[in-house]
Amino acid sequence: MACCAAADDFFSTTHAKRDLSWYRRFGPLPTARKILHALGEVQDRTFIDVGAGIGAVTHGVLLLDAKHVTVVDASHAYLQTLLEEARRQGYTERINTYHGDFAEIAPALPKADVITMDRVVCCYGNVTGLLNQACTRATWRICLSFPRRAWWSQAAIWSFNLIQRVRQHAFRVYYHAPEYIDQCLVDNGFVPVKSDKSILWSVRLYERR
Numbered sequence: 001m002a003c004c005a006a007a008d009d010f011f012s013t014t015h016a017k018r019d020l021s022w023y024r025r026f027g028p029l030p031t032a033r034k035i036l037h038a039l040g041e042v043q044d045r046t047f048i049d050v051g052a053g054i055g056a057v058t059h060g061v062l063l064l065d066a067k068h069v070t071v072v073d074a075s076h077a078y079l080q081t082l083l084e085e086a087r088r089q090g091y092t093e094r095i096n097t098y099h100g101d102f103a104e105i106a107p108a109l110p111k112a113d114v115i116t117m118d119r120v121v122c123c124y125g126n127v128t129g130l131l132n133q134a135c136t137r138a139t140w141r142i143c144l145s146f147p148r149r150a151w152w153s154q155a156a157i158w159s160f161n162l163i164q165r166v167r168q169h170a171f172r173v174y175y176h177a178p179e180y181i182d183q184c185l186v187d188n189g190f191v192p193v194k195s196d197k198s199i200l201w202s203v204r205l206y207e208r209r
Contacts, residue, residue, distance in 0.1 A: 135188035
């Protein structure tokens, strides 16, 4: 759980309050918007939102009448902030929250129609374990955002990790090849059905065959 502890420390109350302020002023970040757009109709669907942050995707699917969202995050501060916003929007009865590393606690979670992971893949060194566990919990779809294959994305990751080393902070981010991510999901019975890109990020929707 060392990576989980590092994430809990890095994604602090200060980060959570800043992100919530942005969300309330401007709405979801671009990757969350793309995920919500890719998902389409979500009425009466159940979700697991992994690494939900302040809950942009969670709040978005609940606004679109999703049945229930199980939220998993390694940061206590973000979970508390997500629940604060859920209370403000009136959705707390349709949310359950879990603190911890999804790859480790997934077997104890209920299955869901859809799993979403917005900018989560890059937080995992063991991406294979993360994706394999996601595939065991999702009965219909998985939607991810992750750094795209581009030199500037990889340079941004290298620069962030250099700053982290200088600050002597344990949290790191990772680049995983999109082809490897695709293959992990295909090996578990999922195929890509939609994709989108921004300058830094790829968003892909996978569906169980």
